[in-house]
Structure formats: C-alpha cells, structure tokens
Amino acid sequence: MRPRSAVLWTAFLAVHVLVAWQGWVYPSQPMGDVVLVYEPWSTSAVSGGAIVGITEPWVYPQLALLPMLLVKLLAWPLVGLVGVSGAYLIGWAVLVTAVDAVAFGVLVGRRGTTSRRSAGWFWTAALLLLGPIAMYRIDAVIVPLAVIGGLWLIRRPLVAAALLTIAAWIKIWPGALVLAAIVAARGRVRMLIAAAATCAVIVLALFLLGADRHLLGFLTEQTGRGLQIEAVAATPFLWLAQFGAASIDYSFDILTFQIQAPGADVLAGLMTPVMVLAVAAVLVLGIVKVMRGASFPRLFPPLALALVVALIVTNKVGSPQFQTWLIAPVILWIIFDRTRAGVPAGVVLVLCALTCLIYPLTYDALLRAELVPVLLLTARNLLLVVLLVIGVRALARVPAARPARRT
Numbered sequence: 001m002r003p004r005s006a007v008l009w010t011a012f013l014a015v016h017v018l019v020a021w022q023g024w025v026y027p028s029q030p031m032g033d034v035v036l037v038y039e040p041w042s043t044s045a046v047s048g049g050a051i052v053g054i055t056e057p058w059v060y061p062q063l064a065l066l067p068m069l070l071v072k073l074l075a076w077p078l079v080g081l082v083g084v085s086g087a088y089l090i091g092w093a094v095l096v097t098a099v100d101a102v103a104f105g106v107l108v109g110r111r112g113t114t115s116r117r118s119a120g121w122f123w124t125a126a127l128l129l130l131g132p133i134a135m136y137r138i139d140a141v142i143v144p145l146a147v148i149g150g151l152w153l154i155r156r157p158l159v160a161a162a163l164l165t166i167a168a169w170i171k172i173w174p175g176a177l178v179l180a181a182i183v184a185a186r187g188r189v190r191m192l193i194a195a196a197a198t199c200a201v202i203v204l205a206l207f208l209l210g211a212d213r214h215l216l217g218f219l220t221e222q223t224g225r226g227l228q229i230e231a232v233a234a235t236p237f238l239w240l241a242q243f244g245a246a247s248i249d250y251s252f253d254i255l256t257f258q259i260q261a262p263g264a265d266v267l268a269g270l271m272t273p274v275m276v277l278a279v280a281a282v283l284v285l286g287i288v289k290v291m292r293g294a295s296f297p298r299l300f301p302p303l304a305l306a307l308v309v310a311l312i313v314t315n316k317v318g319s320p321q322f323q324t325w326l327i328a329p330v331i332l333w334i335i336f337d338r339t340r341a342g343v344p345a346g347v348v349l350v351l352c353a354l355t356c357l358i359y360p361l362t363y364d365a366l367l368r369a370e371l372v373p374v375l376l377l378t379a380r381n382l383l384l385v386v387l388l389v390i391g392v393r394a395l396a397r398v399p400a401a402r403p404a405r406r407t
Contacts, residue, residue: 005112012104012124013097016135020093023132028360031136034092035085037255038138042068054209057217060138062206063169067141071095089136096140103144106151107331119334122345123147126327129352133359137321142171146328150177150304151335154296157187161194169202172218173325176279176307183286184300226251226258227268229366230318230358232381237261239378241369248367256317257367268316275314282306285395293401301333302398305344306391313388318381320359323351326387340394347387354380 023031045051045065053062075084075091082090108120127134134140145167152160161181167174178195182188206215227234229248237259240246246261258264286303308329312322326348333341358366358376366373 002112004117005108005110008108008112008117008120008124009104012120012127013101015124015128016093016097016100019127019132019135020097023089023093023136026132026360028363030132030360031089031092033138034136035088038068038071038092039085039088041065042072045069046072053214053217054206054211055214057214057221059218059221061169061172061218062211062215063166063202064138064171067095067138067170093135096135099141099144103147106148107335115335115338118338119331122334122349123327123331125349126330126352129349129356130323131356131360133320133355134324134352137319137324139171139321139324142167142174143324143327145170146174146177147331149174150328150332153181153185153300157181157185157191158194161191162198165195165198166202169199173308173311174328176311177304177328179279179283180286180300180304180307183283183290184294184296184303186296225268225316226260227264227271228317228319229257229259230320230377231271231316232313232318232384233267233271233316234259234264234318235378235381237264238369238374242371242374248369256319271314271316275311278310278314279307282310282392282395285392289395289398289400294398295401297336298398299395301329301336301341302391302394305329305333306388306395309384309388309391313384320355323348323355326351344387344390344394347383347390351380351383351387354383 041052042065043049046069050056051065052058053060053065058064071088071091073091074094075087078087078090081087104120104123107123108116112120145163149160149164149167152163161178164174164178164181168178178191182192182195185191203215206212227237229238237246240261241248241259246259246264248257249260250256251258282303286299289299289303305326308325312318312325315322330341330345330348333344354376358373358380362370362373362376366377
C-alpha cells in the first residue's frame with residue numbers, strides 16, 4: 001500500500017471510530033433508531049413474534065430487516081458484558097464500518113489513482129461532517145452498496161445492476177442509480193433484465209415467506225404520512241410556527257415529528273405526484289441527451305445526482321439521514337468526471353455540516369421552533385434546491401456526440 005493510501009485509510013477508519021463515539025455523547029440520542037426500533041424489530045423476528053414486512057406492514061422494503069438481523073448475531077457475544085442495547089449499538093457500528101471498509105477498498109484499490117483518492121477523501125470528510133447520523137441509520141448500510149454498484153457499472157454492469165437493485169430493496173433511493181444507469185449506459189437492455197430478474201427472485205422469496213399481503217407495504221405505508229418538519233416543503237410552516245400559526249406534533253404511528261397547520265396535509269398529499277413529475281422530467285432530459293449521443297462518463301453522474309436530489313427535495317419526509325444518499329452519486333461523479341465534480345462535492349459537504357448542526361446538535365430547539373435551528377434548516381433546505389439546480393444544469397450541459405436532427 002502506498003503512503004498516501006495508508007494515510008487515507010487511517011483517516012477513514014479513525015473517522016468511523018470518532019463518529020461511532022459521537023453517537024453515545026451527542027444530544028437527542030442520534031443512535032436512537034438503532035436501539036429503539038431496529039433492535040426490537042429484529043428481536044421480534046427471531047423470537048417468534050411479528051416479522052415486519054412479512055406478517056405486518058412496514059415502512060421499509062423487506063430486505064432492510066437482513067442487516068438488522070445480522071447485527072443481532074454480531075451483538076450476541078457482547079450482551080453479557082454491556083447489555084442488549086449496548087451490544088446492539090456496538091454491533092451496528094461494527095457492521096457499518098465493515099461494509100464501508102469493503103466499499104472503500106473497492107474505491108481506492110491497491111494503488112489509488114488521484115480521482116479515487118479524491119473520492120476517498122470526500123467520503124471521509126462527508127462522514128466527519130455529517131456525524132453519527134451517517135452511521136446509526138439503515139441508510140448507512142446502503143451507501144457502500146451503492147458505491148460498489150456504481151463503480152462496477154462499466155466493467156461488471158450486470159452484477160452492478162443486481163447489487164443496486166438489492167440495495168433498493170433495503171431502502172428505495174438506490175433505484176435512482178439503477179434508472180440513471182439504464183438510461184445512460186449502452187448495455188441498458190441487459191442491465192434492465194438483470195434488475196428485473198433480481199426483483200423477481202426477491203419477490204418470489206418473499207411470497208414463499210408469506211409476505212404476499214404486505215409485499216408493497218413500504219409504498220402504501222408512506223401515503224398517509226404528514227409533512228415532516230425537516231422536509232423542504234415544510235420550511236414555510238416552520239416560520240409560521242415562530243408566530244404560533246403552526247405547531248410541531250409527534251406522530252406515534254410513524255415515530256416522527258410533523259407539521260400541524262392549515263394546508264399542511266394538502267401539501268403533503270401533493271408531494272408524491274410532484275416527486276413523480278420531477279423524477280420523470282429529469283429522466284426525460286437524460287433520455288434526450290442519450291438520443292443525442294452523450295457519453296456515459298459525462299451523462300451518468302449529473303443524471304444520478306439530479307434524480308437523488310429530486311427525491312429529497314420533493315419528499316414530504318426530510319429525515320437527516322437523507323443526506324447520506326448524496327454521498328454515493330458524488331463519489332461516482334468524482335471517479336467518472338473529476339474536473340466537474342468540485343462544485344457538487346463542496347455543496348454536499350456543506351449540507352452534511354448543516355445537517356449535523358440541526359440534528360442532533362440543535363434538534364431540541366428546532367422542536368420548539370427557535371430561531372437559530374429554523375435558520376439553519378432553512379439554509380440547508382435552500383441549499384438542497386440549489387444542488388438540484390446544479391445537477392439539472394450540469395445535465396443540460398452534457399455535450400452531444402452528434403448534433404440534433406433538424407425537422
């Protein structure tokens with residue numbers, strides 16, 4: 001291993017240790033989902049109780065239960081030493097660090113080119129700035145899978161499509177990378193078949209396990225959600241809450257804080273069709289570029305990032321872990337087209353820092369709609385819109401290999 005790669009590896013692993021520790025000492029219990037939600041779900045599944053996604057509806061795709069069960073196995077030897085909750089938290093941190101290390105190895109490689117080292121430093125910085133939310137959520141397991149799948153799109157397109165599809169059955173957002181790859185790559189038909197075949201195998205397995213009634217529960221469970229306080233669309237209501245014209249209430253059904261105000265429910269109901277239109281518009285622009293002969297390295301990165309950011313900006317849920325979704329597309333942008341990746345990479349790093357300042361550092365004050373966290377969240381949400389504009393603008397500027405036909 002070269003000295004530069006050794007320094008990078010040391011920094012990457014040290015950041016994981018630091019961020020894992022922060023989860024224990026930061027306010028607002030940033031690792032709460034792991035011990036309060038993931039651990040009970042996995043315990044129920046292994047003890048003969050309800051199995052989320054199988055015997056009852058669930059907000060996540062069914063494969064999300066697999067890493068939770070794996071952590072249960074990893075934590076078992078430590079239960080006698082630190083208790084069930086402590087063991088599960090340690091097991092979760094170990095799992096995330098392990099899968100990140102595997103993906104980091106694929107990314108940096110043995111020699112580590114300049115682009116790959118730059119991407120590695122970006123990932124390290126993003127984890128450091130985002131803080132414990134980057135590790136203590138199910139999304140943390142998806143990022144390395146998305147990185148590996150994205151890196152393999154050119155040399156192992158079928159394996160990459162299958163891996164990204166599996167990731168999408170853990171958390172939906174990697175499906176945006178699958179769509180971007182199918183649009184931008186030459187072997188799109190084979191990749192589409194690989195993704196469809198992977199879905200078919202997963203669905204068949206779920207049917208055999210008895211999940212027929214709740215197979216798509218992760219979609220239907222989202223329809224009744226209100227407007228979460230951190231969503232981009234909720235920003236004006238937070239300012240109304242400053243003057244007592246809106247309130248922040250906790251939903252015990254979906255375990256999150258939502259806006260209660262005139263018009264909030266109507267806006268929440270509109271966000272899903274707006275999301276569909278936004279994603280469709282980005283895809284159409286990508287297809288137009290393909291028809292004009294755009295190359296994969298130039299087209300895929302901005303298309304992937306624009307799709308992912310569109311999912312965040314138009315989402316009625318604005319959970320802080322959504323910022324982890326941005327890490328993989330930017331890493332791939334740095335790898336495929338480093339000269340044009342600087343601006344989106346810088347914006348994402350600022351987004352990570354702002355998100356950590358909001359959650360967990362000032363989250364209690366945000367729930368009281370105090371001025372400083374509302375300002376921070378407003379800046380973060382406006383910057384997400386800016387990032388969407390950056391992605392779409394870069395997509396629109398992808399050069400064509402041949403001129404458009406005149407009619």
